[in-house]
Amino acid sequence: MLKLPQLTSSDENSAEDSEREQEQEQEEDLGLIDHTVFDQLTDMDDEEDHEFSKSIVWNYFEQAETTFEKMDAALDEKDLAELSRLGHFLKGSSAALGLRRVKATCEKMQNIGNLKDEEGINNIEEDVALESVTKLLKQVQEEYEEAEVYLRKFYEEPDGQ
């Protein structure tokens, strides 16, 4: 099996790809919530009633907390693959709600769980991975709580954005 020369993949990036990457980079730099995503969610709510998005967000809370428990457990067992999988899982729903930071950190966890660096490019050693994933897990939980506070507040006072 041959290794892919790095340049091919970057060379072959279409304009769209690079655009997307730029967007992603911006996302990382921007705030807690990606409002384009989140607003889209609330836009689908009925008028003056955030039941739908609220139920989704509450679902997400539940799911995230379960995932964090699993992550903690996986970290205890040094199961990096599982951490990567969980990171990916939480990444999906976080992205769906526009929780930028949580999503970004989850992605990093996913990569590191795969024994890659945060960007998923270079290989790293297992102990390094465990070390950074521990940090990331803590970070993502903080970020999540931040987002949770924000979201709970949002749903308590629907007008206060």
Add this chain to the structure above:
Amino acid sequence: PHRPFSTSPLGHQEIINTRIFSPLNPRTRTNMPTPPSTSAATTTSPVVSAPSSTGPGVPDFVKKLFRMLEDKSYNHIVSWGSTGESFVVKEPNEFAKTILPKHFKHSNFASFVRQLNKYDFHKLRNADDGNRPYGEQAWEFVHPKFQCNKRDMLEKIKRKTPSNRNKLASLPNNGSGASASTPGNGHNHLDDSPSPNTSTIMNIGPTVVTVAEDLQMTRYDLQSQVDALQKLHQELGAYVQSAFKGIQDEIYGFRRGLEAQDRLNYEIVQLMCRQEADRQHEKMPQARFRDHMDSGASSSSYDTGGGSDLYTPSHQAQKLINIYAEASKTSFHQLNEIQRRVQSLQQIATASPPTSWPPTSSPSSSSSHLHHLHHSQVSSMQHHSLPSASHQQDTGISLPPISPRSQHGFATPLPQMDRLDTRYQGITELSANSINGGASTGFGNHTQRHNMYSREHTYPFNNISTAANPVTSMPSPPQSSSTNAGSSATPLYPFNTTSPSSYSSSTVAYTHPSSYSFPSAPMAIPNLTSQKSTPPYSSIALESLAPYYVQNESSAQHKSSLFLDTSKANVNMEPLTPPPPGTDEISRGTDDKSIIAVSQEQRLSSSSPAAIDSDTASSTNNSTVVPFAASSSRAVGLRAGAPKTSWAVAPRVLLVEDDAVVRQIGSKMLNFFGCTFDVAVDGVDALNKYNLGNYDIVLMDIVMPRLDGVTATHRIRQFDKLTPIISMTSNTTDLDIMTYINNGMNDILPKPISKNSLQMMLEKYANPNILRRLAGIDQGVVHRSLGELGGIDLGTSSSPKITEMTNNSLGQQQTQHDITSNVNPNDTDTIVRYAGSKRSASGDIWLPSSRQNVDSAVTPISLLSPRISSPLVIGPPLPPAMALQQMQQQQAGPTFVSMQDYTNIMFMEMMLRANQDASLETQIDPFGGTMLEALHDGDMGPSGSMADGSTERGRKKAKLELLE
């Protein structure tokens, strides 16, 4: 007080109106036939006068009327009523003929009555008892102030509602739009200016003058009305004309785009062929090649394995060429059809007299132009069938049901050896034919064209096909197949097919541009029912899946012999049934018969519209082409007319997502778009649901417990090649995308899903699929039955069902032959050739899939999706392909769904494959099954196998750069 002669100036006014404002509208000015009377009217109009006998306040018309009645000489025609409170026109005809011209300067009684109405005269109804004191035809009018000898009361007769009059005045201006409205008002002022003149003249003017004046006025009135109408007509005509010009411009632009595209495609095909030929050359000693050229028709000593790696690309090239040919032909047809319609519309438009517009190119000239454009392509041969094709379309004939076809073994796979054999043959034949543009047009042509293009096409192809069997001799001499293809009566070589027909079969097999573009409702209904009755996948499995694996295995064997490594042959095989017995032994006669029969059957079913409509069944090819031409243009229309965000039929979506949050959001969005959908929580669930449901599009998450999306897709692709499967993922690196595409996914829907992106995907993929569904082509069933079902049937030709079928279709063939032989003397050949095409189609279709299972490095999914235009899919791994797509889209415009798209997809597919083959040569393990497995581990396992895949991609890239 209102000016007394408002009536007459009205006409006057309008004339002025027209004259003054016509310069604003050059079209009107130039084209408007100026009525000769107009100028006269205008000049005479100042002479408007009124009798002195009445006061200045009395309306002119009333005065004239009164004066007329005073003239007792008219009494037999018109007179005061018996009471003196009314007046009676006793002889309207005579009145119009003699009196009206004298007093009112016109001879239109109706106009006179209108005038009366304007002054609030009323017609007295005849008494019911039939007592008509003034005669049968008499008209009696009454006005309370209009009485015999009561001249002083006349002043009180007023024209009805002035507003009405304004309306009338502005009415003719409506046509000329806003510019005229201001002038219209201006006229009301103009109106007044003549009045002093008139009043002075009035005092002098004799009665006669007044009467004449009045008549003049009425004439103006009428004249102006005529003018206004003419103007309106002109404007309408001009509008239609400009609209037409727009349309025509569009069409020309479109055609230019098509031409450019076509050229591009052509270039690409050529390039591919050359490249391929070069590659073949490297491997094949020239001497051997010649050997094969000279070798006879001995088909027995045929080493299937020997050249398979080599023949595959050429085979694909062949496929590509066929498709290309068909594509260009179809777009040609399509264009012709559009042109025809425009022309017919234009004829209607030209029928409106006063307008004349620049001459547009006649349909024949444009078509011949296109024809020339395509002359280097196979398409040209089909253009004769256009009239019939369009006729078919007009009569709204529906696509023949597909399922019967499949029953007959649409793809008619032959026993392995024979099949490969014929496939090789087919390559030669097809290439010859595709170059020759179809033997049906005549062999003189054929040879000529062959010569014409041998440099470009035939050479590489012959080369390839011969080179493809390095160890063996060709079953038939390539010369005979290429140059004498049509005339060779040997039915064993049914591959002497014209490429369109072969294409038609292969099209149905792949994507059905024809099928998905058949949205017409009457057709959809029966087909829907048939679709509903279609058994779910599970029940089909026995009959259709089994042969699939059979085929799989046989090709695997084939493959393994190629690589001299049989142990690997079964990597991906789960053979449910043994391969068909080695079947070179099957007698030629039977074989031929069944082929012919089946093909005939197919042809009948596919061309049934034409057959029914006997006058259009001019040739075999004609009839087979019909569905295409008709469908493609219909597709355009439908596509263009389809509203952006709504569906004629709600797409049925399968949403596969393990994340509840994402699932909820996705569901909500699908709801929002009015889709009907099911959700599956993982791959296993998805497969279960998939087998029960019938979906237009699958939205597939990648990372899922139990069974991931890639594997699930891969499994689905084993029995359903058509339904679009979209990967929903946040992992969108090149490698990821490569993996998705390789495993049969059509496109990427990046997470987080947005409404827009989802809508885009649905529109892009679900819509065509819906159309396909409506057209009654159940993708799963049809596709499954294409190669596999037939495999059983024909493989065991002892089956009574088959025999019966054969008999039937032979009979039908006879009939069909009778119909067509008048027109096409080569019909038998055509049929035979057609038969071959079916077989070749089967080969075409199933080769990729079987190969896919064996080496699984490149999946022909892109080829199956009706319209892949996303750079996302094709872009990252294939920059030129993306460029191609983009170019194509620019050329074709957004509403153009055509074979062209399809061809481009095929190109890309082809390139991928060709390059893959190239890379396979150097690869140790030709079976990428392991790689596949590795890929399934995660959506982005950075495993070695991925690296392997990317190496290939690197190679591909290099190749593609070469192509550029």
